[in-house]
Amino acid sequence: MTITIQPIENGGALRITGDVDMVLTDPGKPREVQNQEQKIYLGLSDGSLVSTYFGNKPDYVVVIEGAGLVSKVDEQTLRIEWQIEWICVSGLANVTAVAQKSVHALPLFQRQVRQEAA
Numbered sequence: 636m637t638i639t640i641q642p643i644e645n646g647g648a649l650r651i652t653g654d655v656d657m658v659l660t661d662p663g664k665p666r667e668v669q670n671q672e673q674k675i676y677l678g679l680s681d682g683s684l685v686s687t688y689f690g691n692k693p694d695y696v697v698v699i700e701g702a703g704l705v706s707k708v709d710e711q712t713l714r715i716e717w718q719i720e721w722i723c724v725s726g727l728a729n730v731t732a733v734a735q736k737s738v739h740a741l742p743l744f745q746r747q748v749r750q751e752a753a
Contacts, residue, residue, distance in 0.1 A: 640695075676725045
């Protein structure tokens with residue numbers, strides 16, 4: 636089960652095809668300025684987080700890898716091989732948290748690591 640994400644020719648939206656079929660427009664922009672590029676984030680039900688642009692050159696970047704296999708087919712097409720149930724769109728103005736790339740030890744395990752090192 637796969638979905639494909641591609642920009643629509645006028646650059647004002649993204650077309651999703653596959654398990655979920657829809658056209659995503661940027662909810663934070665009025666219709667008269669939707670052809671201008673704006674960075675957005677796509678959250679997918681498999682746990683993936685992808686940054687891209689509403690525009691003719693999407694420039695997909697996988698911020699967080701989820702359960703599905705995410706691959707670029709070409710410059711404008713992104714494929715996610717997993718059963719996707721929902722997709723969430725957020726512009727930069729709506730982003731409230733960014734995941735940390737490094738993992739810190741929990742306090743519960745720090746004591747045990749120190750004792751073994753001694």
